[in-house]
Amino acid sequence: MKRTKILRDKRRILLDLSQIGFPEIPLLGAYNLSAAITGLKEHAHSGTVEICYLRKGEQVYTVNGQDYFLKGNDVFITYPGEQHGTGGNPEGKGTLYWVQIKIPPPQKTFLGLTQKDSAPLLQNLEKFPARHFHGTQQLQVLFDKIVIKFKGAQSSPLDKLTIAAALIEWLLIVIECSSHTEERKLSADIELVIGLMNQDLEESRSMDDYALSIHLSTSRFKAKFKEQVGVPPGEYCLRCKIEAAKVQLKNKKTSVTEIAYELGFSSSQYFATTFKRFENLTPKEYRNRK
Secondary structure, three states, X not given: OOOOOOEEXXXXXXXXXXXXXXXXXXXXXXXXXXXXXXXXXXXXXXXXXXXXXXXXXXXXXXXXXEEEEEEOOEXXXXXXXXXXXXXXXXXXXXXXXXXXXEOOOOOOOEOOEOHHHHHHHHHHHHOOOOOEEEOOOHHHHHHHHHHHHHHHHHOOHHHHHHXXXXXXXXXXXXXXXXXXOOOOOOOHHHHHHHHHHHHOOOOOOOHHHHHHHOOOOHHHHHHHHHHHHOOOHHHHHHHXXXXXXXXXXXXXXXXXHHHHHHOOOOOHHHHXXXXXXXXXXXXXXXXXXX
């Protein structure tokens, strides 16, 4: 058998599961970005359903000209032949998992299942109730199991069987999550903190202060905030500042340094570094782009 390679660096993992006997999964991948990078150009996958799970961060995807705004713990689906990309936006800071699935022709097995047993699964994969919905952290746990077992799958039938079982469970969880399409709801205390954060753009309070304002310990506040909003509270504050900066940069009479200090950054250099981490452009590049 041809040697299987895991394409891995500090930011990205790409696995071709057809190399271990699963041609229905030509690509399974993940990235963990500490800073934004150049976005995806518009493209399409012939005969392939793509499922993305954004574990943390924020991301914009565009399908057939329509924008979708993903937050941490969201799932996003694209169908065969659909033109999609990031719509001119960068691939954002955060962690994303994705699986591409080729729908097999009639009479073919799917992940070791017979045609009869796989039929209900494939019917759901071909048409979800919604394209964009909330997921669950279990998707990350199962994905990590697949990656760990991948190397041994060439020589160990049990590892290959474990991967097939994990993939089937992964897909079943996605299907189950897709049936719950209610909007993301924030608790009253987290809504209160978000309001305070948007008021405090010039000088953010400490996380301890925000926690105290809603009578939670700092650790519980951070966990609850990330669970509901999709990013840690400190990162949310920075994202709010960057969004405000993008609006202010449209006014070319205001210098970058003035904007930096107005939004509570300690220096224009720190502002520029933070801005590029989220937008993959410096403030000056963002201001001057057409």
